[in-house]
Amino acid sequence: MKLADKIGNKSARVGIVGLGYVGLPLAVAFAEAGFKVLGFDTQQKRVDLVNQGKSYIADVPDTHLSSALDNDFLEATTNQSKLKEMDAIFICVPTPLTRTREPDLSYVIHEAEELSKYLRHDQLVVLESTTYPGTTREVMLPILERSGLKGGSDFCLAFSPERVDPGSKNYNIKNTPKVVGGIDPKSTEVAALLYQQVAEAVIPVSCPEVAELTKVFENVFRSVNIALVNELAQLCQRMNISVWEVIAAASSKPFGYMPFYPGPGVGGHCIPLDPYYLANKAREYDFHTRFIELAAEINEHMPYYVVSCIMEALNTQGKSLNRAEILVLGAAYKKDVGDVRESPSLKLIQLLQDKGARISYNDPYIPDIQLSHGSLSSVDFTEEYLSSMDCVVIATDHSCYNIERIVDEAKLIVDTRGVTKGLVRKNIVRLGE
Ligand SMILES: NC(=O)c1ccc[n+]([C@@H]2O[C@H](COP(=O)([O-])OP(=O)(O)OC[C@H]3O[C@@H](n4cnc5c(N)ncnc54)[C@H](O)[C@@H]3O)[C@@H](O)[C@H]2O)c1
Numbered sequence: 001m002k003l004a005d006k007i008g009n010k011s012a013r014v015g016i017v018g019l020g021y022v023g024l025p026l027a028v029a030f031a032e033a034g035f036k037v038l039g040f041d042t043q044q045k046r047v048d049l050v051n052q053g054k055s056y057i058a059d060v061p062d063t064h065l066s067s068a069l070d071n072d073f074l075e076a077t078t079n080q081s082k083l084k085e086m087d088a089i090f091i092c093v094p095t096p097l098t099r100t101r102e103p104d105l106s107y108v109i110h111e112a113e114e115l116s117k118y119l120r121h122d123q124l125v126v127l128e129s130t131t132y133p134g135t136t137r138e139v140m141l142p143i144l145e146r147s148g149l150k151g152g153s154d155f156c157l158a159f160s161p162e163r164v165d166p167g168s169k170n171y172n173i174k175n176t177p178k179v180v181g182g183i184d185p186k187s188t189e190v191a192a193l194l195y196q197q198v199a200e201a202v203i204p205v206s207c208p209e210v211a212e213l214t215k216v217f218e219n220v221f222r223s224v225n226i227a228l229v230n231e232l233a234q235l236c237q238r239m240n241i242s243v244w245e246v247i248a249a250a251s252s253k254p255f256g257y258m259p260f261y262p263g264p265g266v267g268g269h270c271i272p273l274d275p276y277y278l279a280n281k282a283r284e285y286d287f288h289t290r291f292i293e294l295a296a297e298i299n300e301h302m303p304y305y306v307v308s309c310i311m312e313a314l315n316t317q318g319k320s321l322n323r324a325e326i327l328v329l330g331a332a333y334k335k336d337v338g339d340v341r342e343s344p345s346l347k348l349i350q351l352l353q354d355k356g357a358r359i360s361y362n363d364p365y366i367p368d369i370q371l372s373h374g375s376l377s378s379v380d381f382t383e384e385y386l387s388s389m390d391c392v393v394i395a396t397d398h399s400c401y402n403i404e405r406i407v408d409e410a411k412l413i414v415d416t417r418g419v420t421k422g423l424v425r426k427n428i429v430r431l432g433e
Pocket of ligand 1: 017018021022023041043046092094095107111128129130162164165269270
């Protein structure tokens with residue numbers, strides 16, 4: 001039976017490689033759509049947890065996982081030889097940066113090498129990992145063709161970016177349009193047909209390069225706009241104008257404007273990393289992506305800027321940063337998620353410690369954090385604890401924080417997220433005001 005027919009009657013077996021923030025929700029989405037899904041991960045612990053119905057990704061509730069398992073639609077394994085039994089394989093492995101901020105495609109390359117051992121006729125391979133334009137065709141395709149099979153005629157190959165917004169209550173795989181670009185029209189068509197089973201809208205594009213660049217461009221767009229508003233926040237602070245009031249007023253314009261908010265920097269797996277993938281690739285074409293690099297520079301400077309704000313705020317109270325007792329609220333890179341990857345809070349804590357401050361932190365989603373000089377555990381903060389601190393820094397605006405209570409008890413608050421806006425108190429120093 002042809003792959004398109006197997007998709008039509010839902011007998012196609014779906015393999016998801018990399019059961020992380022991207023792969024696990026995708027695996028559950030296909031299982032819920034009635035496909036038999038086999039998840040692959042190199043971490044035995046993750047595989048065991050999936051098979052026990054225990055989710056480690058906040059966006060995937062245990063109930064969804066266990067109902068997929070109970071109905072025999074989902075299973076996980078570390079055994080890559082089972083890839084040959086799959087009809088469609090989605091690769092969702094990490095694409096980090098090296099220490100020198102260059103693209104690290106080692107996970108993608110390793111997986112393509114594994115896959116080339118098991119590839120067979122009429123399989124579909126889709127790369128979902130974020131990467132620079134050219135990865136699918138220039139990196140993946142030649143490795144997969146070591147199998148002796150030809151891309152396009154013997155197997156299909158496409159790129160489709162994951163656009164998941166972790167922690168979002170409004171958007172998920174189903175209602176976020178899926179962009180798909182194959183190495184040939186058949187690959188695009190088959191991949192689009194499969195995605196139509198889990199997503200309400202599929203946007204086919206002419207080639208994988210367009211799909212790859214679409215994803216990176218979306219993240220560059222965010223990075224640049226966040227940098228712009230971070231710069232404006234610093235200017236507003238100097239001019240004694242509230243950036244929060246400016247943003248609120250500008251947001252009243254019904255066209256041509258979209259609000260972005262300042263903060264202690266950018267974090268997560270995407271915005272701090274993906275722009276470098278493009279900037280790096282651009283150099284191959286003798287092209288310097290100045291906007292991208294400037295935005296990264298401004299955003300990466302923000303934790304340093306927040307440290308200077310804290311230092312000044314303590315100074316107005318006759319205190320120094322050295323030996324100050326500081327409670328940092330929020331270690332996650334954004335509200336209501338348990339993800340510390342590239343979190344500006346970690347950078348901020350590190351910088352404060354380097355200057356001799358005594359740091360404790362609270363994050364209801366993150367019990368421990370690893371820093372270069374050791375680890376810290378999240379503290380419960382009582383009213384007494386809050387009032388004993390020299391300064392409380394709101395680094396992540398988790399919804400569960402009772403801001404009024406925190407403001408009432410703390411001697412000094414440095415608010416990097418604007419959650420205290422509207423409160424007029426002498427003990428609050430807000431970023432961008
Ligand atoms: N997290 C996000 O919000 C997000 C959003 C859009 C795109 N992305 C992109 O998706 C990709 C995956 O990101 P993530 O956040 O899901 O990462 P993750 O670290 O949460 O998950 C990746 C998983 O892949 C596994 N893995 C690594 N090599 C493997 C291999 N050879 N075989 C099987 N499993 C392997 C890891 O053990 C891990 O469980 C990245 O390219 C990322 O940039 C992430």
